[in-house]
Every structure is written in C-alpha cells, then in structure tokens.
Amino acid sequence: MNAALFAVHAVGHIASNSHEEQGEADAIILARCRAGEREAFGILLNRYRDRIINLAYQLLGQRDDAEDVAQEAFAQAFRNIATYRGEAQFYTWLYRITVNICLARKRRVKPDDSYDEEDGNSAPEYSGATQIETRLAVEQALQQISEPLRVALVLREIQGLSYEEIATILHVPVGTVRSRLSEARRKFREVWEKEEL
C-alpha cells in the first residue's frame, strides 16, 4: 500500500477524533486544502463521507453505485477546489456535484435497471421484519416518483436542507423548489398509501 496514502488516511482518522477538528470551520479547512494540505482534505472527507454516500444512495437506490458516485464526487471536489469561490456552503457545493453525477448516471442507465430488489449488493442491512418491510416500501415508493421531484424530496425530507440550500444546489428559484416539493409529497403520499393498503 502506498505509504503516503496510509499516512493521509491515518491523519484523517486521528483528526476526526479531536475536538479541535469538530469546531474548525469548513472555510479554514478549505484554505488549508488550497494550500496543498492533503490532511485537510482528509478531514472534509471524514466529515461528509456518510452524508454524500447516503445522498447518492437515496437518489440512485443502489449501494455500490452510491459509493462509486460518492468517490467520484470527492475526487471532483478535490480537483476543482481551487475554483470553489465560497459563495455557498462547502457541503452545498459538494451536494451539487453529487446530484449532478447521480443525474448523469441515471441518464446512462436503462429505466428497468434502475432498481433491482433482488440484487444482493444493493440491499442495505436491516434488522427486524417490520422495519425491513417499511424501509423497502419507502425505497420503492421513492423510486416511483419522477427524478426532479425525488431529488427535491430527498434533499428536503431526508437530508434536511432548507429551501434556499436546495435552490442553490439545483440552480432553480425557491418558488420552483416549493412547487416541486408540494407535488413530490402529493405523489409520494399516493404511492405510499397504495403500498400501505
């Protein structure tokens, strides 16, 4: 294994355990990244890893694809970190990269391949029969909503972002976010109530 890789990874984990790292603003860490500190990028990676993987998973519905997308998103973010102007929060920018990669990947995949329940690689780990059923139902219901509505719903209800943040990520006005969410909830409710029955 590359010693440099191991060192960066180790530093990232050590930094993640320190209380100082928790309080350090993203802006300061980004400045260190631009200065060439790979350890600083390790901190950002550790901080947003789970959120980005889960965002990709919520949009794509498959675990392996989610990790591939998240890996590409972090690589793109590192590659373009010099061009990040700081107009929006770093995680908003990272979310935008992730959403764009997910949407591009979706366009390359045929519709009937987008969700395969029988694919063992895509199933997350569940516990409890009822929980499994509920979660499967939610996944299926979400995948039946059209893409723009699903993205808005995931960002709002699962990722917990504000209307302004969602508007920034999707490059649409706040009014469009409101209308998409309203429509997404209505459609989700229809599908969900059908599933429940």
Place this chain on the structure above:
Amino acid sequence: MKREPRRHKCQQMQLLLDEFSHGELDAVEANTVEAHLANCEECRSEYSAFTISRGALSNYPHIRASADFDMRVLDQILQQNKVTNSVLDRLDAIFARPLYKLMGSAMLSVLLGLLTIVIIVGPKTFLEKVVPLSSNTGTTTQQLTAANPEELLGQFFASGHVYPEFWREESSLPLIPDYPVAPKGGVPAWKPSKESSPDASDFSYSVPSGSSC
C-alpha cells in the same frame, strides 16, 4: 363568497405546513398556523397526511461507507495527479531536447539584446529608428496653404510629417535624414492679421519636404 377567503386562507396555511413541521417558522407565523389547525379540519387532515409521509421518509435506510472507501478516494486523487504530472513530464521531455534548448536560448538572447538597446537609446529613439518616416530623395519645398489653422494642420499631417511638434535643432548627427528642420527663429506662432476671418495668405507656410507628399 365566504368560502373563497377561507379556501384562500387554507391554501396559505398549507404552504406553511412544511416549514411548520420543520420548526422553521418564527413565533408569530407558528402561532398562526397552530391556531388555524385547531379550527380547520381540512388542514388538520392535510397536516396529518403530511406527517405520515414525513415519518415514512425518515425510515429511509441509512448506509455506512465500506472500510476501504477513504483509501479509494485518496487513491483516485493520487491517480489524477499522476495523470496531470505525466502530461507535464512529457512536455518537459520534449523541451529538454538539445535543439529546443538551443532555439530557446537564441530567442532569449535576441530578446535580451533588444531590451538592452531599448533601455540604452530610449524607446522613442528606438521606435524612430525601427519605423522610418521618410526616404532620402533630396529636399523640396512644398507650399501649404489653408483657410484656417485646422486645415493647415490637416495638410501638414497629410504631407507625411507625422510628428510636427518634434522639431529638432540642426545637429551633426541626424537621426532621421531629411527630417524637416525647424526654421530659424522657430515655428511662427499663429496670429490673425485681421479681425475678420483671415484669408489663406495668413496661413501659408513653407515646409521642406524630403519625401513624396
């Protein structure tokens, strides 16, 4: 008539249900929504359905990254840097060839030489040497006549004397051969000879011309 304002009120409240459920409304708006929900069965039903779907979505499975995820990301970043560096290395290899080095050195020497000359003689003089204003064909006198100073100047410029103000005193080292020499006593100042509009004779001026005009 009374139904419409109430319908409109319900629509307004339902728009706020999302932010209300997230706790994003200020105290006044939150109280307004609460009060409306207490009195409107339709909106209460809507809010109930809203919270059910929100609850369902909160059950969306949460996955954890695989153990080697960070390593794969850092590996990809390093590979990206290697690709960039290999392109730079190739360019470096090309320009490291002796021929390119020689050409580069020669061009640099020429540029440095030109820069030195410009610094020594001055940019104006350098440009005058580089851009010849006239060829040496002997001197002739051209009579310029004009009805007014502006027209005279126009004729003067048209005659090929680009820098009329840059008269130089006679010198043993003419920088530009046949460049018009200032007449003895200097350039006559323009002054109207009459109060009324001057005629052409007031503005005639002889300019030795060393080139075709």
